[in-house]
Amino acid sequence: MQHDEKPLLLFVDDDPDVQSAARLLFRHRGLEIVCAHDAQSALTQLATHAIDLVLLDLNYSRGATSGAEGLALLKDMLVLRPELPVVVVTGHSGVAIAVAAMRAGARDFVMKPWNNERLAKLIEKMLANRPVERETATEPAMIVASAALERIVAEADRLAPTRAPIVICGPAGSGKTLLARRIFALSRDAGSEILIRAEDCNALPKEQGNWLIRDVEALTPTIQRQLADSLERTVPPRVIALTSHDWSALEARFDPSLMLHLGMVVLTMPPLDQRPDDIVALITHFAHYFATRHGLPEPDVDDACLASLKTAVWPQNVRSLRARVERAVLTGTWQVPSREQHGKVGGPTTLHETEHLLIETALRKHGFNVTKAARELGLTRPALYRRMARYGL
Template identity: 60%
Template sequence: MTTFRNESSSPDTCHEADLPCLLFVDDDRDIQVAARLLFQRRGIKILSAYDAAEALTLLASHPVDLVLLDLNYSKGARSGAEGLALLKDMLVLRRDLPVLVVTGHSGVSIAVEAMRTGATDFVMKPWNNDRLVSLVTSVLEKFGRNNGFDAEPVLITVSDAIKQIVSEADRIAPTRACVLISGPSGVGKMLLARRIQAFSSEAGAAQSFSAEDCDDLPQEGGVWICREIEALSPTLQRRLTDRLDGSGPPRLIALSSLDFAALSERLQAKLMLHLGMVRLVIPPLRERPEDIAALASHFLHYFSARHGLPEPQCDADHIAALQAEAWPQNVRELRAALERVVIMGEWQLSASKAANQTSEPLTLRDTEKSLVEAALRRHSFNVTQAAKELGLTRPALYRRMARYGL
């Protein structure tokens, strides 16, 4: 499990509006210390990450203006593959993020590959201090400050199962093939869909809509992300199939909590031909306990930064307790439980165990109401932000608010 070791960090590190913030990713502690001294003397705040998981959490939790990215983190690694994978993850999170690749063992060829992937520039180790500072300063001047920071959810990839799914998603992302992402509620289907869209050959933002609240299909082309596609009406199923069969069709990324066999019973056969082209299945959280440990580190730091509160200690006993839970709502439920740990400042029963101790079981209506209400409270009833977190449109969220008296 990642332990955050930002020696320079207080809870408000990189939240001081007058100083730019740099994230340096390198597993060498001595190099991190040297870089920290170098940039702090020049009025640049620095966050230190020692591996990919820690880097993604810090990027999601703080308004980072620039990244210095080493390409190897594991002992003996020289290929740069770890850094290239992290670079792609970072650019999914922040497409306009300036990244300077720092390379030594991997050489110029891997640095050039990193620039093809989206890096801004590269420097060689051992670096010249004055040249490095000059490059960092010029990049900061060119790209400006990240004053509009808005943290986004991160797709954490630790278990082999998730790594394999993400690898397959990255492989087919540049194509125009339709994709079906299935898995139980709360596993991260929308995060994977957004990743595919980010690496898609289609330009522009994706059109995201819920079949449950859909009266018509989007008019624009590009990438369509359809949630709960099993709820699509027969009329819209026919229209969607016609659009996919026509000239200049959209690229459909369909999300469903049903498996392929169950979905085939709900949707028309012609539409299923498109949905069967590429199928990605995300397993429930209880089947990948190693992800729970990584997610715990991520969410505890993320919410401590978001709420300006101390980060609770998370030891082996806490992780074992989290891994023993069933998590019926998967990552979504784990996220809510760990946010509560941060806010309350102490470890308590998880949401699933507390629910099991109530006198009556929760209904689907109760669960949806609690999720909607929690999201609204987290964003001080900002409907736009709450809808974004829940993966809903503003009108869809307003309907649910009216339905539940919120």
């Protein structure tokens, strides 16, 4: 079967001259290319576009030669797209680091300065076997810029290869589900998870594997005991439980036998207003994503606007910020009032207004398909219908 669209490459390199040379080489051969200059912009491009292959330099900071930045990015990309073909492009790091990258999942490597003909033939050979159905990560990238989130992600990565059950606490929209799926992707038995909504759970799955339990505090006492029994098995399921409650509140709700298992590892995601560096990074990420998706320019963000966004109130954390950035892309303005007016960013300023905006945005995104919108919002269909009636949607 023929591919109707040109293959799309992502080239990650901090040198604009090298990027320009790559663009000329591949466009001359009928291949489209997008470029990124560091790990964050690379993940944004991967989440935005249907990338067929990545050319990955291993160093982005001035003077860096260890290849550590590129190896970390390689892991992040393969979390999003496990089958993504990655070709490492290395100069300063040398062959040893390139070989380490291949052990970590890269398909091949080339040395700088490359030979145009040999590089082009290698890429064409690898693209010959690309799937007919193009795949895109469509925005699940975990953007990490703050030291607080870096520490949590590092601990999650360390624990991912184990079988330990993990509880992830944190307010709604703080990134608990993304962190859980990263752990599953890096686990020994990587694969799709079985989603369990605790409030609707009348029986646990018969299948073993990866169980993602949302709102774990809503499990009934009977299901709690069944879950404890499941975790006692010789080969238990890999359980990651999510909750907006803090751990002390869970202790009062959980069966003591279940506490023995779930109390081993607890990770806590801080709210977005405690992670200003993540706010800045996410604004850049979502602005590019929604501008590309809607075919509109990215809205400018001046220093005053950025300062207001960094100190704004985000009732639904990353979800609120995501919706706010999409609105800015659609309207072409951030509509930031003076501090005398509100002391924070314009638009939704209460939980009621923010929820209304999030629900309306999700419904419009999915053409008012309630099932798809409810899935994105983490709600049941009846719960979404109730909110739609409340807001006249």
